[in-house]
Amino acid sequence: MSLLPQLQRIPPACWLGVALLLMLAFAVQVGAMPVHLNDWLDLPKMLDWFVQDKPTQTLSAGAHVLFNLRVPRLLLAVLVGASLGLSGALTQSLFRNPLAEPGLLGVSAGAACAAALTIVILSEMPLAVIAPVRAWLLPLAAFAGALAVCFALEQMARWMAPGSIAALLLTGIAVNALAGAVIGLCTYLADDEQLRSLSFWTLGSVAGAQWLWVWLFASLLGTAYYRLRHSMQTLNALALGEAAARQIGVDVPGLRKQIIVWVALLAGLAVAFCGMISFVGLIAPHLVRLWVGPDQRRVLPLAMLLGGLLLLVADTLARVVAVPAEIPVGIFTALIGGPFFFLLVRQARSQVR
Amino acid sequence: MHPKPSVALLQLNDIRLSLGSDCKESQAPKSFKLCISPGERLAILGPSGAGKTTLLRLMALDASPIKGVVLFKGRTQQSWATAELSRHRAVMPQSCQVAFGLEVKLVIALGRVARRSDPFVSDIVFEAARLARVDHLLSRRCDTLSGGEFARVHLARVFAQLWDTRDGLILVDEPLSALDLGLQEIILKALDRFATERQHAIIAVLHDVNHALRAFDRLLLVKEGQLYADIASKSQAVPLFESLYGLSLECLRTVDDALVVSPRSNRCGVA
Numbered sequence: 001m002s003l004l005p006q007l008q009r010i011p012p013a014c015w016l017g018v019a020l021l022l023m024l025a026f027a028v029q030v031g032a033m034p035v036h037l038n039d040w041l042d043l044p045k046m047l048d049w050f051v052q053d054k055p056t057q058t059l060s061a062g063a064h065v066l067f068n069l070r071v072p073r074l075l076l077a078v079l080v081g082a083s084l085g086l087s088g089a090l091t092q093s094l095f096r097n098p099l100a101e102p103g104l105l106g107v108s109a110g111a112a113c114a115a116a117l118t119i120v121i122l123s124e125m126p127l128a129v130i131a132p133v134r135a136w137l138l139p140l141a142a143f144a145g146a147l148a149v150c151f152a153l154e155q156m157a158r159w160m161a162p163g164s165i166a167a168l169l170l171t172g173i174a175v176n177a178l179a180g181a182v183i184g185l186c187t188y189l190a191d192d193e194q195l196r197s198l199s200f201w202t203l204g205s206v207a208g209a210q211w212l213w214v215w216l217f218a219s220l221l222g223t224a225y226y227r228l229r230h231s232m233q234t235l236n237a238l239a240l241g242e243a244a245a246r247q248i249g250v251d252v253p254g255l256r257k258q259i260i261v262w263v264a265l266l267a268g269l270a271v272a273f274c275g276m277i278s279f280v281g282l283i284a285p286h287l288v289r290l291w292v293g294p295d296q297r298r299v300l301p302l303a304m305l306l307g308g309l310l311l312l313v314a315d316t317l318a319r320v321v322a323v324p325a326e327i328p329v330g331i332f333t334a335l336i337g338g339p340f341f342f343l344l345v346r347q348a349r350s351q352v353r
Numbered sequence: 354m355h356p357k358p359s360v361a362l363l364q365l366n367d368i369r370l371s372l373g374s375d376c377k378e379s380q381a382p383k384s385f386k387l388c389i390s391p392g393e394r395l396a397i398l399g400p401s402g403a404g405k406t407t408l409l410r411l412m413a414l415d416a417s418p419i420k421g422v423v424l425f426k427g428r429t430q431q432s433w434a435t436a437e438l439s440r441h442r443a444v445m446p447q448s449c450q451v452a453f454g455l456e457v458k459l460v461i462a463l464g465r466v467a468r469r470s471d472p473f474v475s476d477i478v479f480e481a482a483r484l485a486r487v488d489h490l491l492s493r494r495c496d497t498l499s500g501g502e503f504a505r506v507h508l509a510r511v512f513a514q515l516w517d518t519r520d521g522l523i524l525v526d527e528p529l530s531a532l533d534l535g536l537q538e539i540i541l542k543a544l545d546r547f548a549t550e551r552q553h554a555i556i557a558v559l560h561d562v563n564h565a566l567r568a569f570d571r572l573l574l575v576k577e578g579q580l581y582a583d584i585a586s587k588s589q590a591v592p593l594f595e596s597l598y599g600l601s602l603e604c605l606r607t608v609d610d611a612l613v614v615s616p617r618s619n620r621c622g623v624a
Binding site for chain 1: 413415435436437438439440443444446449450451452453454455456459460463464466467494510514
């Protein structure tokens with residue numbers, strides 16, 4: 001598209017990229033366990049391990065923390081933040097409103113609810129489910145939960161009052177309350193071990209990062225961006241409203257379905273692996289829109305970058321504020337995001353009627 | 354490639370309009386048929402709630418009729434792909450809000466969103482904007498525009514959509530109601546010039562009888578969901594206007610012999 005020359009698009013992305021790299025370099029050094037230069041020298045061993053898929057040489061303790069705990073955690077924070085940023089930007093363009101966000105609308109809660117149900121039901125089942133299946137069942141359930149909430153929301157939004165964000169947010173409140181109740185019930189029924197994993201979902205954390213998750217999110221995000229790169233201008237068309245978008249030749253139902261599936265995948269899997277991390281999907285696209293304007297072709301990629309940066313910063317804070325203990329990052333993003341949401345609502349007063 | 358001029362651009366066979374759910378089968382409006390040729394200028398007139406916008410939506414293939422068939426270039430709504438249809442017919446809605454405050458040039462470029470590769474889009478956007486007199490607004494955000502400016506942006510979007518096709522169809526719903534007198538002239542002229550150059554037909558829902566008489570060559574009078582009359586845009590139409598709106602009208606001639614209609618001042622309610 002020659003309207004916005006390629007060149008014009010580089011500076012903000014560059015800024016964010018450099019900031020992200022600097023933040024990564026900083027974040028990898030700080031933490032409960034100091035990282036020494038020597039630990040970096042174990043990198044070849046680590047690469048060996050990747051290639052041959054088994055630990056051939058033993059790593060030093062520092063290197064183990066660095067390569068098996070900290071680096072995957074930082075990368076996961078960036079990737080999950082990017083997923084949340086992208087899903088937030090997509091949700092906002094789907095509902096034509098800057099206040100829409102997977103967390104606020106109950107998509108994340110739906111995913112968490114499905115995940116919690118899975119944890120409790122799985123343990124009640126008489127036959128033992130083998131570990132790998134168990135590991136994949138959870139993300140699958142979370143995705144299904146997110147997808148169900150997304151489709152329900154879309155129907156509701158149409159049925160209640162098309163274009164009214166108040167109706168949408170109210171539906172989100174209802175979904176959040178319902179999901180909260182189900183999670184509460186699961187907590188009541190759960191035993192000690194299940195309780196720990198349940199509280200993990202409601203708080204949100206990237207502490208359990210594994211390399212497998214990093215690869216999973218990297219490929220998910222890559223695929224999402226690749227599949228959506230041609231849809232960005234049609235997403236702009238949605239801003240004209242459904243009828244006008246159809247008149248200029250956009251297959252609106254198809255586009256909506258595509259967006260919903262991606263939102264559910266991105267938000268649902270983020271919940272499945274890292275719990276409920278709220279507000280990143282709201283803040284990142286909004287800041288990007290303030291910065292470069294509302295063109296989705298720029299908002300989507302930049303919201304990904306900024307979402308990654310935001311969650312990385314939040315996670316680093318969560319790690320270092322109370323060393324050696326750490327605070328779940330979901331608490332941090334909610335602490336920052338809540339007031340931000342109030343600011344947004346104040347700005348968009350005219351729309352919240 | 355293009356259909357021969359003799360082929361109707363738009364055909365409505367045995368159409369019945371649905372006006373809300375309260376009309377019973379026995380009182381349902383009579384069905385009617387219509388045929389519109391390429392390049393025609395057609396105005397739809399009628400009192401509020403008569404079904405003008407419903408008729409326009411049928412003609413735009415936005416909705417399917419409850420009864421009858423609508424054929425655009427000989428094909429039904431189902432056989433047109435959304436993207437393909439958008440290259441042959443454009444709709445300028447009565448009101449259309451743009452979320453997020455997109456830039457004007459982006460909104461105009463959206464008229465061409467259905468084209469896979471579109472190398473000249475920036476030129477077309479600029480030319481379309483110039484024709485609709487919004488070229489000075491290209492970098493403005495849509496939420497900072499006045500009603501009249503916004504209407505012209507949408508007009509430019511319609512121009513961009515049908516810029517490089519011929520024998521298309523432009524449908525406009527009350528395009529002039531939000532505009533001042535000068536802008537009404539500008540828009541009517543721009544629309545006329547654009548359509549003439551490309552042999553596009555124009556179908557417009559109008560409130561002002563005088564606009565219809567001056568710029569359109571065929572009038573569809575709609576009342577209570579029925580096609581009340583389908584006549585040429587001449588002085589013979591004036592008695593029909595009187596019964597359509599329930600008004601007594603006076604015919605005046607301007608110096609250049611154009612017909613102007615005005616309600617009589619002291620006698621009302623003839624119908």
